[in-house]
Amino acid sequence: MKPFLSVRELSSGYAGGIVLGGVDLDLDAGATVAVLGRNGVGKTTLVSTIMGLVRPYQGSVTLDGREIAGARVDVIARAGVGVVPQGRRVFAPLTVAEHLAIASRGPTRGAWTRARVLDLLPRLGERLGHRGDQLSGGEQQMLAIARALLGNPRLLLLDEPSDGLAPAIVAHVGEVIREVSAQGMSVLLVEQNLGLALSVAQNVAVMQKGSIVHQASCAEFASRPDDRRRLLGVE
Template structure:
């Protein structure tokens, strides 16, 4: 059976400089893959390139057999890819309700309706009239996830969703990712928080110097502190 997402020989970067230098990845339906690595190795560049925010220099990105490498962001979004960006990027003057209305303006068929999302993220239901700049960091992260899910994506990209969040909120983010994955949605999770990554991802891929330096099952990688020290600098 072919993987839902297949990345082959992906080279990408900024202003002619190479950040990704031949990335190969596969992702099955319903699988959460944690992409790990030290700062500056290309994790966010990978997300940006798959989403179409960066045009690759070369390589292939196929989504359910369809080539999307180098396509415009709107084309890739219509193919079913959504991203929860690092830093949330919530619009300060818009209320939670307005964010959700805009996100659902062009609804795609699927299970993620506004009511279901508010059941999953009840705090947002309590804050519908609050502006983006009146939300806590955790509430902003939940809103960013809600916006993505309202597009009923076929592939969800999460870039550092635990960044700056309290442990209880990080645990809730993990619950949301597990629920999404249980519905069959493949997820790429870029993360520095190894506890979150190991708790939700079936497999991990570690980037070093723009290439995949190590791939393993999460349980295996979690049990090998020597590999974590060598690849990530943490025990």
């Protein structure tokens, strides 16, 4: 069976500089893969290139057999890719309700309705009249996830969703990821929080200097402290 997401020899960067130097990565339908690595190894560039925010220099990205490398962001979104960017990027003057209304306006229809998203993320329902700049970091992260889900993606890209959040909120983010995965959504999680990554993913891929240098099941990676120290500098 072919992987749902297949990345082959993907290279990209900025202003002619190379950040990704030939990435190979597979993700099966309904599975979660965590991309791990230290700062500056190219994890965010990988997400941005898959999403079309950065144009690749070469290589292939196929989603369910369809080539999307180099396509426009809107084309990739309509193909079924949603993104929760690093730093949340909510609009400060817009209320939660306005964010959700904008995210719901597109032509995509599916199981993830406003009502279902608020059922999954009930805190947002209590904050519908609050502006983006009145939300806590955790609430902003939930809003960013809600926006992505309302596009009803088949593949969800999450870039450092635990960044700057308290442990209790990180645990809630993990619950949300497990829930959407249980509903059949494929998830590519870029993360530095190893505990979160191992709690939600089935497999890990470790990046160094713009390439995937190690892949393993989460169970195997959790059982090999030498690999974790060598690749990530953590126990």
